[in-house]
Amino acid sequence: MIACPQRVAALHAHHDGELGAFSRWRLERHLATCPGCRASLAALEAIGDAARAQADAIASPDLWDLLAVRLPELDAAIDAGPPARGTRAARLWAGLAGLRGRQLMKPIGVAAAVAAVAAGFLLLRPVAPPDHVVRAVDGEGHVVMVLPSDRDATIIWVMDDGGGSGDPAPL
Amino acid sequence: MIPRRSSAAGRAPLRSRGAAALLLAGLLAAAAAPAQEAAGGPPRDGPPARVALEIGVHHVSQRPGPVDPAAEALVQKLREDFRYQSVRVLDRRRLDLALGETGTVDLPSGRRLKVKPRRIGENGLFMRVEIEGRLRTSLQVPNHHQVVIGAERHEEGKLVVTLEPDY
Numbered sequence: 001m002i003a004c005p006q007r008v009a010a011l012h013a014h015h016d017g018e019l020g021a022f023s024r025w026r027l028e029r030h031l032a033t034c035p036g037c038r039a040s041l042a043a044l045e046a047i048g049d050a051a052r053a054q055a056d057a058i059a060s061p062d063l064w065d066l067l068a069v070r071l072p073e074l075d076a077a078i079d080a081g082p083p084a085r086g087t088r089a090a091r092l093w094a095g096l097a098g099l100r101g102r103q104l105m106k107p108i109g110v111a112a113a114v115a116a117v118a119a120g121f122l123l124l125r126p127v128a129p130p131d132h133v134v135r136a137v138d139g140e141g142h143v144v145m146v147l148p149s150d151r152d153a154t155i156i157w158v159m160d161d162g163g164g165s166g167d168p169a170p171l
Numbered sequence: 172m173i174p175r176r177s178s179a180a181g182r183a184p185l186r187s188r189g190a191a192a193l194l195l196a197g198l199l200a201a202a203a204a205p206a207q208e209a210a211g212g213p214p215r216d217g218p219p220a221r222v223a224l225e226i227g228v229h230h231v232s233q234r235p236g237p238v239d240p241a242a243e244a245l246v247q248k249l250r251e252d253f254r255y256q257s258v259r260v261l262d263r264r265r266l267d268l269a270l271g272e273t274g275t276v277d278l279p280s281g282r283r284l285k286v287k288p289r290r291i292g293e294n295g296l297f298m299r300v301e302i303e304g305r306l307r308t309s310l311q312v313p314n315h316h317q318v319v320i321g322a323e324r325h326e327e328g329k330l331v332v333t334l335e336p337d338y
Binding site: 132 | 253322323329
């Protein structure tokens with residue numbers, strides 16, 4: 001099965017999630033009637049799934065796991081005694097020992113981890129678009145499209161009978 | 172006899188837990204405030220009895236032509252999905268309406284746009300919008316969220332109405 005040549009770019013954009021809502025809607029209508037384009041899209045998705053499976057095989061360490069491993073190591077290093085005087089390690093050891101005397105090392109580590117996670121949550125969190133802006137719609141006999149809201153806007157499009165220059169051109 | 176070091180170790184976790192709890196509470200409060208703002212929640216003094224609606228009426232066309240600088244924001248919104256090449260602002264006004272009051276705007280096509288803010292909810296303004304003979308809709312619009320309505324064919328293009336509550 002071969003995809004329609006004029007749809008190839010749209011199929012790739014759809015697969016990459018780069019197609020706008022209206023274009024996606026039109027392409028999905030076309031896919032419902034075109035086995036060639038459906039097969040091409042399925043092939044793209046199979047390639048994507050294989051690539052993602054490969055990526056998932058590489059585990060990424062969790063931040064807390066890293067801290068949990070590092071803290072006992074630091075304690076052990078302090079318990080083992082000071083390194084040779086005057087070295088950078090000796091200065092670090094002295095600092096750690098001072099903190100450890102007040103039992104602050106782990107709380108600081110926990111607080112730092114919480115702060116890092118929270119800061120990441122605040123900085124990286126996408127602002128969600130509002131849900132359910134359009135509660136009900138009646139096109140009074142006309143086809144009406146409601147495009148998914150983004151953060152700033154919701155688009156409602158009343159289609160003109162028979163298409164024409166009032167509505168966007170096909171893909 | 173309990174060694175001094177053990178005693179200090181017993182108190183420190185309590186202090187650290189308290190500090191961590193305070194830190195977490197502060198971060199959660201900081202996270203909650205913008206979330207409520209983004210959701211278009213009502214101001215702390217309670218919902219107002221009147222709302223303002225910014226109404227725009229535009230003509231968009233696929234024919235090459237100028238893009239009205241005042242419609243640049245609309246062009247950005249439509250660019251992803253539509254291929255209009257010229258945009259004119261035909262009308263722009265601000266309706267100051269009481270809740271339950273109906274405001275009307277005459278469109279260049281001869282139809283009438285009716286808007287009726289009903290109440291202010293946690294997630295935005297409940298309102299009804301009607302373009303006679305074309306569309307009747309019930310909306311819940313967060314404050315300063317824009318609703319773009321492609322209303323009808325007009326002069327080889329399309330009339331596009333924008334509504335944005337400001338309360």
